[in-house]
Structures are given as C-alpha cells and as structure tokens.
Amino acid sequence: MYNTYPFKLNPLPYEYDEMEPYIDKETMFLHHDKHLKNYIDKLNLAISKYPKLYNWPLEKLLTSIMFLPEDIKTDIKNNAGGVYNHNLYFEGLKKVGKGNIPIGKLARKIDFQYTNFNDFYNKFKEKALSVFGSGYAWLVLNNECKLDIVTTKNQDTVLSLNLCPIILIDVWEHAYYLKYNNRREEYIENYKNIIDWQKAEQRYEKCLKNCIK
Ligand SMILES: [Fe+2]
Structure with a gap:
C-alpha cells in the first residue's frame, strides 16, 4: 500500500457485497x-x-x-x-460473523491489558462513539510496546503521533449512514464481525519490531 505518485485506486480484495449485512x-x-x-x-x-x-x-x-x-x-x-x-x-476487513475474536500474540496482549476481548471491545466502542464529527478510532501499539485505543479527527493519522496502527474504524458518516442512518453505535457494534484479526496480528508483529521493550 505504500506506493508513490501517481497513486492508484487498488481494487478491493473482496466483492462489494462481501461484508453484508454489516456493511451494505x-x-x-x-x-x-x-x-x-x-x-x-x-x-x-x-x-x-x-x-x-x-x-x-x-x-x-x-x-x-x-x-x-x-x-x-x-x-x-x-x-x-x-x-x-x-x-x-x-x-483490514474480513467477514467472519459472530464469535470473531483476536488470535495469536495480539489476543494474549489484549487479554493481558484489557482482561478479555469483551472488555476491550467495549472500550474501543466507547472511544469510537466519542469521536465528535468525523474521524477514526484505532487500536495502536505505542513506542513502549503497550496497546492503546486512540481517536483521530478528520483524516489525521496516528503516524504523526508515533503510534503503530493495528486496527481502525472509520466513523465518518459516509462509512455507515446509508444503512445505519444516525445509529453509529450499531455500526460500531457490527464492525466486530468483520475485523480481520489475522491481518491485525500481522500488523501487531510488525509494530513489535519497532517499539522499545
Ligand atoms: Fe471513509
């Protein structure tokens, strides 16, 4: 994904309807x-x-x-x-459905820091709901090798904050409004079913190489 000018639109790695019914x-x-x-x-x-x-x-x-x-x-x-x-x-999307949970080292780290996946996801959801207007909520690894849940506004990224991205949810209205209207919470709850935890694990392993234990 880190190509150079002229940047191109890569096709989605799945069909447009692949994430139904969570994303139409x-x-x-x-x-x-x-x-x-x-x-x-x-x-x-x-x-x-x-x-x-x-x-x-x-x-x-x-x-x-x-x-x-x-x-x-x-x-x-x-x-x-x-x-x-x-x-x-x-x-970072993959349709899995109910029971979609993290795997590998990242799963153990989430349990260690947040007790269990449900507690983690509730915090993630709360953060995503707290974004005023447009932006993103992220699970990141900081430079001390700790997980953190942060938000950014508009199209700001976590790179300038020196944080390494693992997962993110787009909470701009364009990401959910057609299906969910003003029900942002339902969209965030459903996002749980389509997180590609295998991809997240790969990103986590990559992030681990750059932090200081
Ligand atoms: Fe978007």
Missing part, C-alpha cells in the same frame, strides 16, 4: 470507488506540481508535513491521510 454493497462501492478515489485524485493533483515529491511514499509524506511546500501542506495532510486511513480500513 452500496456503501462499500461509494466509500471505496468514490470517496477514496477522490482522496487519491486530490493527492495526485497536489503532488503533481512538485516533481521532487514524486518518489515519496505515503508514510514519508504524512510524517514530513512540515517540510512540504506551504501551498500544498493542508491538501497533503488531508488527502494523503485519507488514502492511508482508507487503505488500512479496507484491507
């Missing part, structure tokens, strides 16, 4: 093919003016905002963030 086909299509595509197009437009940025991967753009030309700082922050966050979100 139309929302998936609009979210991926229209919203994410829009972030990609705007990111490419901003970068197109500056050839020196052509070989910068997304992560570098997002962690170097202060070094970017003044006129594109905001566009890059919002749109590179939009691309990075959405790629993580879409690539």
Whole structure:
C-alpha cells in the first residue's frame, strides 16, 4: 500500500457485497470507488506540481508535513491521510460473523491489558462513539510496546503521533449512514464481525519490531 505518485485506486480484495449485512454493497462501492478515489485524485493533483515529491511514499509524506511546500501542506495532510486511513480500513476487513475474536500474540496482549476481548471491545466502542464529527478510532501499539485505543479527527493519522496502527474504524458518516442512518453505535457494534484479526496480528508483529521493550 505504500506506493508513490501517481497513486492508484487498488481494487478491493473482496466483492462489494462481501461484508453484508454489516456493511451494505452500496456503501462499500461509494466509500471505496468514490470517496477514496477522490482522496487519491486530490493527492495526485497536489503532488503533481512538485516533481521532487514524486518518489515519496505515503508514510514519508504524512510524517514530513512540515517540510512540504506551504501551498500544498493542508491538501497533503488531508488527502494523503485519507488514502492511508482508507487503505488500512479496507484491507483490514474480513467477514467472519459472530464469535470473531483476536488470535495469536495480539489476543494474549489484549487479554493481558484489557482482561478479555469483551472488555476491550467495549472500550474501543466507547472511544469510537466519542469521536465528535468525523474521524477514526484505532487500536495502536505505542513506542513502549503497550496497546492503546486512540481517536483521530478528520483524516489525521496516528503516524504523526508515533503510534503503530493495528486496527481502525472509520466513523465518518459516509462509512455507515446509508444503512445505519444516525445509529453509529450499531455500526460500531457490527464492525466486530468483520475485523480481520489475522491481518491485525500481522500488523501487531510488525509494530513489535519497532517499539522499545
Ligand atoms: Fe471513509
């Protein structure tokens, strides 16, 4: 996912209706093919003016905002963030249904820090519900190798906070409104059924390599 300019819309790794009934086909299509595509197009437009940025991967753009030309700082922050966050979100989904729980080392770490999965998920849900307006809730690993649940606004990422992402939920209205209307809580509760914990475990293992025990 960490490609460079010109950024492209990767196809979803599953069908648009794969996450039904938790995420409906139309929302998936609009979210991926229209919203994410829009972030990609705007990111490419901003970068197109500056050839020196052509070989910068997304992560570098997002962690170097202060070094970017003044006129594109905001566009890059919002749109590179939009691309990075959405790629993580879409690539982290897998329909499993009831009984979907973490696996491996991450499962043990969640139990160690939060007692059990249900307690963890209640905290995650509470955090996601606390996002005022648009944003994300994340499970991250901090640089002391501890799990944490954090939120970000708009298309901000956790990279600038020096946190390593494991899972995230998009709580922008465009992620759920067609099916759930104002029932954000129901969407967050249902998200539990479509978290790809295998992918989360891979991300956790990668994060572990970069933190200081
Ligand atoms: Fe979104």
